[in-house]
Amino acid sequence: MAKGLMGLICCFVLTVVIFTESVAAANYTVGDSVGWTNILPNSAYYSDTWDENKNFMIGDQLTFNWTGAHNVAKVNTEAEYDQCSIASATVLSSTSPFVYTINTTGKHYFICTIGSHCQSGQKLNIDVDRSNTPTTPTTPTTPSTPTTPSTPTTPNTTTTSPTTPNTTPTTASPNSSPSFAPFGTLSAVVCALVLYSLM
Template identity: 45%
Template sequence: MMGRQGVVSMAGLLVLFALASTRTTMATDYTVGDSMGWTGPPNITEGFYNDWAAGKTFEGGDSLKFVWNGSHNVAIVSKEDYENCTKVSSYFIGGSAFTYTLPSNASGMYYFICTVDSHCEGGQKLAINVTSSEPSTTDDGSSAPLLAIGALSSAVLPAGVLLLHLLN
């Protein structure tokens, strides 16, 4: 027969296992270009920002912080405007930084350029693929996280009941 300490340890392990098997999504804050920041030619090369983004997983709720020195801006543009470096009239400008938070339901491609002088043509542009952070649903329309919570409670509840029973 297992003693109280063993039961407590076993219940604790069950709780930890149940918690570890659930997935929580936390938003990530990215500084575009890392220590180089959002800068224009001649400091960067074509593809620098897309190389920076490669290997990163962007999800809805994540933040992109554009930090710069000098004269720069950030425009969120269409794929065509990105490819052609179109000088759009709607852009974000500030002292030396701008933070853009991807909408929570974001998915697909997002395009950013600098419209100052020929900065975009010199490579000051970024294309990222955003994966959906929205909970997936089952065929009946129910939410997958609710299933995870159900699985969690079905693992933790019996362990708690057993623990209380053995401690009394």
């Protein structure tokens, strides 16, 4: 009995560890090896090249690394970003490295307010569309059994046949949470092996 309980506890802990690791936040180094600078391959490097295949989510972190005179500031609108307007910019840090944790969905606009660095391309806009927290899968509902209509009492009464529920499977949209099915299968296999070894 004690061995079986210990096996179940081990399986539970393993499942939690695997699930937690699969939804961990990402840490992105802005510009990768280029860093946060105004000397760039092209003026749209950060927003058109660097972030091309990245999917930013709440909880992710952006690390800005630089040498020399730079800073990281945030502006509120696309117009301020496009025009490199520093009037309403909020300087987040003038010290490298700076780590920014994404805490809201929507557009985020970052610029450097030093000299003409922003105009040279030292600016980044990202679109955060969801959190790292997985959504709880919805349990499919079983359609209720249609009742048989009663026999008409008069010849002029019409009966309608019950409607058939839509049984077309739905597919996940590209922005839905990732599937954790492989991790569940892995956990089940490991649990079975642990239980088997304890018997």
